[in-house]
Amino acid sequence: MARALERRPLSIGEALRRAREEGATYRGIWSWIVTVDHKRIGTMYGVTAFAFFLMGGIEALLIRLQLATPNGSVLDAEKYNQVFTMHGTTMVFLVVMPLSATFFNLMIPLMIGARDVAFPRLNAFSYWVFLAGGLFMNVSFLTGGAPDAGWFGYANLTSKAFSPGHGIDYWFLGLQILGIASMASAFNFIVTILNMRAPGMSLFRMPVFVWMTLVTSFLIIFAFPVITVGLFQLMFDRLWGANFFNPAAGGTPLLWQHMFWLFGHPEVYILILPAMGIVSEVLPTFARKPLFGYPFVVFSGVLIGLMSWGVWAHHMYTTGLGSVANSAFGISTILIAVPTGVKIFNWIATLWGGSINFKTPLYFSVGFISMFIVGGLTGVMHSMVPSDYQQQDTYFVVAHFHQVLFGGAMFGLFAGIYYWFPLFTGRMLKETWGQLHFWLMFVGFNLTFQPMMILGMLGMPRRIYTYEGGMGWDALNLMATVGAFTIATSILVFIYNVVVSLRSRERAPADPWDGRTLEWTLPMPVPAYNFAEIPTVHSRDDLWHRKYVEDEQGRPVLVVAAGGSGEPPGHNEHGDGGHHAIHMPSPSFFPLIAAIGLPIIGFGLIYDWALVAVGVVVLLVGLYGWALEPASE
């Protein structure tokens, strides 16, 4: 750090020259800026996404403060629209997706026995683009108003007539930038998973989390082009007067809904499948038995991925598609509950008869299963067309998708944080604080969203910035607000826990959870090169089978001492000396430079064409520098 501060400001050319010369010798902040190490990139993803989580959370608290009592006056209608739009957009694109990407980055190479991802610089590019897109979109708060048409951005709310400011422009340009980040990372992880597996790591020996990452990545590369086109259509309409969503010219705003939900429903599974993968890793470890019905869990994940393409119009029952279309999409939506149900029964059966080690990651996983069941079942209620007619645009829908995205995805992601934290920091998160975090969050969550279910049944519409008293909504809204602040408290407990644990002198023992998969064979924190020697995999749950054999009754019997020697045989023989010969990819500035070009283009499209030219030049400098520099020393 000190060395970086001593430096005079560098010209770009000089910095690039030094980048070549100095190779891996960067220190402090520079070592993070040029890094291509998947663990560092994963860490940056996690910290950034968590910062956005706090922002989105504050937006949620503002919403709840406004709605706590009838005729609330915390926000006016305009500000309220901006806040709920940015809350949704932030939580989907800047929190849950990048938190999932955090785990892809951190875990995938370790779980398949690789030294890094297939394209380390592309990986750095993904992160920087994500950061650029997130900041770009939030800048709109400072430049005259954030987006205000909802995270779904329905036409014609987004047209110039109804949203004359620049908020919507920031929204679609920001989403385009974020889409590039998601696609780049999805391509990278598909190639990594298909091509970089250690010897013996056949597809059906891969941990379920790796499978779910693969399915999610395929969903991303096929779903994002659709929303990319939708956002381009919106861009042409708003910036250059095209007619895609203009009824006066014969266009139909429904086209947007089709484009958005054809992307949007796979997106729902993009959000939940990684969390399902995490839970599928946590449950076997803490039940100390293999995942029940591994092939069924894998195939149901794949099936969910496929079926997610045939259900989008269930978001559009009330738009007048006709009863044939509604029935067809109703049936497909009911059917997609089947593979989801299969997973839930497999998770329960994994716990059944296990010797349960009830630690924080398992608390969050069980919380995930229970809350996701409620979310899933309310989803089945929405699939019934007549029932949905009643629920459309009420708080029941709000409760439903928070039930799956918070009660589901976020609980699963927190399970992952508690589970894998020691691997990268060498320290355990404190168990007591972890359980307090869980209980506060669980109680707060239910206190927030179960009242919303009832509010929806009572007919309270979504997206209203205030309501009159005396409609039977007052007490329930107040409860929901109290619940939201309880969740906020639980997040403070989590932050405290992270700080205390990181400062603690107490080091995590090796293989602290008696793990089953390759990552737990590594020293903690994991060294830059991951595996001193690329492992050879002999079975599913390879590490478990190295540690245990089964007796006649099928009970596990230890062959090597658990905890002390989680490392595979041979790991110690090579010691630390081995890594000097390991070829690692070189750090690079170019992904960052290329990424910086994108928001400049974005600002240019809003304000001035000259900036577009500047942005394109920066982007091209980044890309050409990237293409021409050698990938490794």
Next chain:
Amino acid sequence: MQHAQALEPALETSTGLDNRKLLMWLFLASECLFFGSLIAAYMLYRDRSVVGPYPGDLFDIPFTSVSSFVLLMSSLSMVLALAAIQRGDQRGLRIWLLCTALLGITFLSGQAFEFTEFYREGLSLDTNLFGTTFFVLTGFHGAHVSVGVLILLSLFVMALRGRLTPEKSLNVELAGLYWHFVDVAWVVIFTVVYLVTPT
């Protein structure tokens, strides 16, 4: 030349397919959905413009057929470029890379001419649904061709400087995959936009 030193021998991948080639195939698969969405929007709005000019008033099928033929021929020269580098024929590589790029530029010029012509005859992005969908669909295809031309010219410069050795034939192969995809996309667009009953 200083970067032309052989990198470490390519690590064997689990599928046997080179990482970069797999990446390109995945990217092209994803592009199918991109063009699919644009084409779907075009088809949805076909014959729904409430004011003219309509496709039948503007299309010059013989002209566009010729420029389509030029683009398709560029796929042939692309294949010849790849064959040249694979057998170590540097001169052939340069000739065919340049030829492919020039054919691409010819196609783009044709498109620029067509756009200008249509604009003169009263069709712009905001005129009607036909203008909106036509310019956006064919414009994005043109943008893809432009990126392809940029890649081809970059490869051509590398070849001139002797940096495209036969071991680097994958670079040309990947550019070729992209180029062929853009051609195939045009075949679909040309059929859907120009040939299927323009009114």
